[in-house]
Amino acid sequence: MPQPSAPSARTRLVREADRAVYDRAAAYKILDEGFICHVGFVADGQPFVIPTGYSRVGDNFYFHGSAASRMLRRVDEGVPVCVTVTLLDGLVLARSIFNHSMNYRSVVILGTAHAVTDPQEKLEALRLLSEHIIPGRWAESRQPNEKELKATSILKLPIEEFSAKVRQGPVIDDEEDYAFETWAGVVPLNLVAGEPLDDARLMPGLKAPEYAKNYTRKR
């Protein structure tokens, strides 16, 4: 596994450098809790940003490419991308407007993404993507056939140039503002799964499995 390396000029955080995290393990923890990324790429000088599902496997980041249709025209030669994963943890309500903030954890990866073309590698990447999003589901589903696999696009981005940014904990106000008479604190935010909704055409006797009933991203 590559060692954590010093940030490149492109990933070094210029502002709010105190929130920067360059540790690979910390970044991977964020990537493993999330499952939606925003992929940025350039076409004709115009940036595009598209949400899609992903999975981290070792030091590679695999993401679903179907939504990024524009990107895929050039995907064989490799596409320069920026992939960002953001987990929102709370609203930070300070006494001053200026010190209002959010608690969040985010990772930015820069690099060149390539389409996974080998059918075996693609099938395995798809399995790992599925397992990342909802562990246990793959084995209970009807497996992809050759045509479906061909119609699926998976991109692979080596996790080499990356940075993470974390803001957590309480309000930080200017010292003189602690005497300002207003409530201050943090409103926690969580992504919460509700009760699974049975499909209308469910076969009789089938019940929602544990991975659907107790879905959570906290590991």
Next chain:
Amino acid sequence: MPQPSAPSARTRLVREADRAVYDRAAAYKILDEGFICHVGFVADGQPFVIPTGYSRVGDNFYFHGSAASRMLRRVDEGVPVCVTVTLLDGLVLARSIFNHSMNYRSVVILGTAHAVTDPQEKLEALRLLSEHIIPGRWAESRQPNEKELKATSILKLPIEEFSAKVRQGPVIDDEEDYAFETWAGVVPLNLVAGEPLDDARLMPGLKAPEYAKNYTRKR
């Protein structure tokens, strides 16, 4: 207010065109429920994607620019951006792997963002951004002073070229897969606020206000 217009070549959805929503009111509803966007911009040919808070005001999209430090070097001349807002509503567990999906609503806006430089406009944009994220908070906070306002960066993007994409509702499986014996359905996902956490240095007698205790994005 500009009328909904035909999608441009750049915002027309090539794949999954059935999920496309070009209606301005529908897009605004999505923008008004969210409050975190992912801003994409290009620097030295490299795309960057950065999460930040935003607000929609009429046909303009205002977003906090401090995090996008690289962008700000050229912000006076205007920065080509793509701003994407994604609301995640659920995991769609089909019988086949191929038909697995997510329920989500997303909006993509393309255009040129400019820094808001006029102090009065900036203060008002900041107020509207605050009101968008947590209505009621602005009036109870210590207002920004001149120095803070100067240190705050707000960007304005006219909502002209945009598209929205929505996937909602139940599983859609291939007809022959309905006989495959596995549970199928939707796991709903929601962003849920927890109990507000009082700041450790809270003035005695202050209680969390309603807007913090019952925080929700559903309007």
